[in-house]
Amino acid sequence: MDTRMQKYLTDQECVWEFNPPHASHMGGSWERMIGMARRILDAMLLQQNISLTHEVLCTLMSEVTAIINARPLMVVSTDPGNPFILSPAMLVTQKVGVPPPPGDFPDKDLFTRQWRQVQALANQFWTRWKREYLPSLQQRSKWTVPKRNLEIGDLVLLKDKQAPRNCWPLARITATFPGQDGYVRKVEVTTAEQGRPRTYLRPITEVVLLLPNE
Missing domain, CATH: 2.30.30 (SH3 type barrels.)
Structure with missing residues (x-):
């Protein structure tokens, strides 16, 4: 570890707490993100029998990381007309998320040039991950008790x-x-x-x- 980083962590009295072996469930929300990403990647790469080089796989995982870390955490704007959301990536980079490169990357690009292949895979991961992640933000239960209606200004x-x-x-x-x-x-x-x-x-x-x- 860098000595400056080590000194800073020591001065701030930071303490590392590690989960015990074979207890990934203790990771909570971040372990849920890992499990969700793993299921989607398995479905994408194993079922479609797609072979990737090491460089392409590393680039794809960077795109997957960017997608997961762009998820909304909370609203931090004081302007109700132009709100924006806080994401894990903003906490790390202090910047708003970077949009994807322009252009269309359909599934047929999965078997073409490496750069277009990565973008097509990233788009496919985004579609599947958003479909699984969004329901986790909504509590779905039996409509047996009254709940708060959505209101003007929400x-x-x-x-x-x-x-x-x-x-x-x-x-x-x-x-x-x-x-x-x-x-x-x-x-x-x-x-x-x-x-x-x-x-x-x-x-x-x-x-x-x-x-x-x-």
Whole structure:
């Protein structure tokens, strides 16, 4: 370890606590991320019988790391009109996530040139990982007890299948539409696209509540 880093950790009284062997479940949330990534990579590489060189695999794992570390943790903006989310990558780099390179990388690129192959695999991982990760942010249980309705001013994360890699679109609820029983199942949301406000109607199953308007 670098001596300056070692001195800093000593001065801050940092203590390393390691999990015991054969107890990966004690890792909690980060171990869940590892397990999710492992399942997706197994499905992508083993089932499709894709052979990668060492360089391509290292580049792909860098893209996978970027995808996982771009996930939203919490909202940190004081501007309600232009909120942004804190991610693990921002904690490390102090920068907003880097968008993917321009261009389309369909599945047919899986068997072409190495750079395009990596981008196609990264897009495939992003699609599968987002599909598994987003439900973990929503608590799904039997509708046997009343729960809080979505309200005007709530900050939500949109489930957008067309969103580019590492992009998590945020929106504010601007209107709600309760049914005859008083429960909200449809909302109007306003988001920003290229600096311009856009308004959409969405069912509550397509939004994830991040920050209630309290």
